[in-house]
Amino acid sequence: MTELIDRIYECAVVPELWPSVLDDLADLTDARGGLLFSARKQLCWTASESVQDIFQEYFTDGWFDRCSRRVCSMNNARASFFVEQDFWSKDQLEKDPMYRDLFRPHGLGWSTWTGLRMPTGDEIVVSIERTFERGPIEREHVDRLNELRPHLVRAALVTARLGLQRAKGATDALTALGLPALLVDETGRVVEANTLIEALTDKVRFGVNNRLILADARANETLASALSQIETLPSAASRTFALRDEAGQATTLLHIMPIRRSAHDVLGRSYALVLLTPLVADRPPSAELMRTLFDLTPSEARVAQGIAGGRTMDDIAAQGGVAITTVRSQLRRVLEKTGCTRQAEVAALLARLAVGPN
Numbered sequence: 001m002t003e004l005i006d007r008i009y010e011c012a013v014v015p016e017l018w019p020s021v022l023d024d025l026a027d028l029t030d031a032r033g034g035l036l037f038s039a040r041k042q043l044c045w046t047a048s049e050s051v052q053d054i055f056q057e058y059f060t061d062g063w064f065d066r067c068s069r070r071v072c073s074m075n076n077a078r079a080s081f082f083v084e085q086d087f088w089s090k091d092q093l094e095k096d097p098m099y100r101d102l103f104r105p106h107g108l109g110w111s112t113w114t115g116l117r118m119p120t121g122d123e124i125v126v127s128i129e130r131t132f133e134r135g136p137i138e139r140e141h142v143d144r145l146n147e148l149r150p151h152l153v154r155a156a157l158v159t160a161r162l163g164l165q166r167a168k169g170a171t172d173a174l175t176a177l178g179l180p181a182l183l184v185d186e187t188g189r190v191v192e193a194n195t196l197i198e199a200l201t202d203k204v205r206f207g208v209n210n211r212l213i214l215a216d217a218r219a220n221e222t223l224a225s226a227l228s229q230i231e232t233l234p235s236a237a238s239r240t241f242a243l244r245d246e247a248g249q250a251t252t253l254l255h256i257m258p259i260r261r262s263a264h265d266v267l268g269r270s271y272a273l274v275l276l277t278p279l280v281a282d283r284p285p286s287a288e289l290m291r292t293l294f295d296l297t298p299s300e301a302r303v304a305q306g307i308a309g310g311r312t313m314d315d316i317a318a319q320g321g322v323a324i325t326t327v328r329s330q331l332r333r334v335l336e337k338t339g340c341t342r343q344a345e346v347a348a349l350l351a352r353l354a355v356g357p358n
Helices: 002-013 015-028 049-060 068-074 090-095 097-106 139-161 170-177 195-200 217-229 261-267 287-294 298-308 313-320 324-338 343-351
Strands: 033-039 043-047 108-117 123-131 181-184 190-193 204-206 212-214 239-244 250-258 272-278
Touching: 002 015, 002 139, 002 250, 002 261, 015 033, 015 043, 015 049, 015 123, 015 139, 033 049, 033 139, 043 049, 049 097, 068 108, 090 097, 097 108, 108 139, 123 139, 139 170, 139 250, 139 272, 170 181, 170 190, 170 261, 181 195, 212 217, 217 239, 217 250, 217 272, 239 287, 250 343, 287 324, 298 313, 298 324, 298 343, 313 324, 324 343
Parallel strands: none
Antiparallel strands: 033 043, 033 123, 108 123, 181 190, 181 272, 204 212, 239 250, 250 272
């Protein structure tokens, strides 16, 4: 699994490798192939060769705009891969135009997919397609894909920002991202940064030997810990956490992603990509978005959402049908994963986490 995670992050800046990774995801689920698409200002997509022609038809013949499963997943609060049975009965599927007139005539008809709208405004979907003859995708296969989901979403965000185009080099890549970004080596020394970083001098500084220093001391410790674990524990090192201003208000999300394999051909000898996303206050975040960004479990996401909604620990416990001690334990893990020390900080952070254009 570690090798597959490395290859997923490799695809972030070498998007022509996505079809091969989608093939591997299909192999994990005994399926035919996979699809990745992103939409913000423009629609970009790539797919396994085995389903390339089908999805060319899907996009060119207007099926994308009528896709029932994309709508269902985007409106569902679960941070998960879904299957048809999560939304429709057998009779409903047989009457669905997309399944009846597109997928089944091409031999497909069963799938598992996940979708997410990121704070940047990017809409990302990954789907794995199985032949109709093979039957529905089993829950154990969905569980395996869910283990990979946070890595897929982070890598796909970078790919989406690059427009599914391989950058010519580090400078080109950082510029194309359209968000404040920089590359660091294993010591935290900044190798290269884009010009958008210059507007964040109150949050990001360059110390001795050009080492990256975050003004938020707590976040700076989290960054150092993540960098130290990239080689030994990549699943823990690849993460998202908040930067706070002097008043303790979360203002920015920092995403850290390892640079793997042939991605070094684009980004040089860099160790990790650091991407910063400004926060805006608009509406409370969904449990799905919180879980994906901070790698929360479903129960931890429910606790975090309850806090964001102003509910007490007793209310959250009663609503979830669990003991108050369980909720307190889940809250401790939420604090750790979001980099907060108090419940009020979690509420303030999540209240600012909204989906907005960038």
